Amino acid sequence: MDFSSLTAALASKSYEKVADICDNLILQVAAEGYAYQEEWPYAIHLLSHIYIDDINSARFLWKSIPPSIKENQPEVNAVWKIGQKLWTRDYGGVYEAIRRFDWSQELQGLVTAFSELYTKKMFHLLCSAYSTISVQDTALFLGMNEDDATNYVLQQGWAVDPASLMLTVKKQPTMTEQKLDPSKLQRLTEYVFHLEH
Template identity: 80%
Template sequence: MNYSTISSALASQSYDKIADICDNLMLQVAAEGVSYQDEWPYAIHLLGHIYVDDINSARFIWKSIPSSIKENKLEVVAAWKIGQKLWTRDYGGVHEAIRGFDWSQELNGLVAAYSELYTKKMFQLLLSAYSTISIQDTAVFLGMTEDDATSYVLQQGWAVDPASRMLTVKKQPIVTEQKVDPGKLQRLTEYVFHLEH
């Protein structure tokens, strides 16, 4: 079986395309009636769906994996552990699952890219959900030590109260659309028309 498209996507760091590539390849192979289960890159397929935040599809793939693969391929189990933590909204557990396995050279880049993406997503969640939050909770959400988490959010303009060990979230400015007054628009149109004629 030729997995060159998957290898190319990994090599070019096109991680957002891996889930679709794997899905299409799996359909193609199934249509040809070829048995692929023993050699299918399940860990890549799972992580591809996790990367694009498609946990339902990752869960479906996990359920379709033969038990012999689940018992013998530790990296497949490790990939699904990330999916499980996402499924149960164990935000800190996602970081633990990522760090808790020695990923193969082939998957190291994908996992590292997902870790960075997930940290940014958690930061955005904190930004939208909190006005103040403890350093300890922030560290759990971001998957960092308390010192690293504090440093990270301070760089984003947050403030820290060392006495209470609380962080004050710096909200991003809300961009509002300006409404155009129809009367002004009409006058502008008439002015431009007048200039042209």
């Protein structure tokens, strides 16, 4: 089986492409009738769907993995633990599932990239959902200890009250919609009318 496109995507850290590559490869080998189950990179395939935030596809892939693979490849189960924590919105549990397993060299880069991406996603969630939040809760959401979480958010412009250990969230700038000038709309309407007649 030719995994060169998958290997190239992993080597170039093009992790957003890995799920599509794996999906296409598995369809190709299935169409050829090739018995691929034992050598298929299930852990990579599963984590690649989690990476692109496609939990439903990850769940369907998990259900299709043969029981013998689930029993004999602990890394596949470790990846699925991440998926389960995401599914149940156990934000701190996602980081715990990542840290609890000694990932193979082959999967380490993708796990690290997912962890960083997830931290950014959680940070943006905190920015949109809170105006103040405790240091303890922030650390849980970001998968860090309290000192690291405080330093992380302070670098993003947040403020901390050392007495109460509460953080004040700095809201991220939002994109404002550009207002359409009524005179431009009128000219556009006249132009379209002219073209039609």
